[in-house]
Amino acid sequence: MKQLLSFSGIEEERLHSKWISSAEGPEFAEEMRKFVENLRALGPSPLKDVNKGKKAA
């Protein structure tokens, strides 16, 4: 999925997946913190305005 996103011109870092058990709260929090940090660094999604203001068919 990451590779397909990248081919489509969407930074693959915008998708992050990792197996974390339900007992691992702190690990989850840490992953999310890192992920959000990375997303901030990437800036707004290139898709942000793409689907706006479309006319209904």
Next chain:
Amino acid sequence: MSDKVKDKVKELLSSGKIKGFLGLCSRDGNIAPHLFVTEDELDNLVVGDKSAPGDSRYPLNRQLINLVRAYPDDTFGILVRGCDERGLAALASWNQINPNKIEMVGIACPQELAIACECLKPYPESFVDGEKCEGVTAETVARIDSLKVKERFDLWLNEFSKCIKCYGCRNICPMCFCNECSLENDELIRKGEIPPEIPTFHLTRAVHMAGRCIDCGLCSEACPADIPLRTLYKKVADIIYKQYNFRAGYDAGQKSPLNFLGGLPE
């Protein structure tokens, strides 16, 4: 190219081996799918080369699925190029057809068509006409791979923006056999938007073709907006090949790694 095919079909029909032959027929200058059931009909049989090789191909496998569902006890013959043979192998692995009740009559594509298709295997395992030519790797995929991420984004944004959501790509696809299509699921893709949500519509279809697309190129040919769909699905096929060492239809009997439900017991 059709004479040797005609001879083969004649033999299959006269021996009673097949009930009918699903091929292409030319009438009044137009080419269309046809089920040949008698030998005298064979005069009109063609292989789909109207002005250029393979310019009049049809998803015959799609029609075959309907045919074998209606007549499960009969054996049918079918005209196959390399891609069609891959399609039948993949359909069999998804339990959509019974390969024992199908007689393939193969033709090998000329180099010209193989280049236009960037086809890795432009010939079926056995064929009655044509000559084996070299497989061709996908320049179009390599070219997009070499672009910067922003350039790739702009390229696909431009392409996907042209989509008129006609569903032609799905309707012609010989590997689309689901009863319910995700592309029509309102929760995934909002109804009433043209172009359909970018890139959700096209990436949804691309993901669903993973491990399934046999690279026949009919979707790209059908698309009225000329979106290079085949290039997108070629990339998906490359990803699956890299990850799972699997290409749909190239190895008869091999199941897709994404075929989670498994098959019916033999």
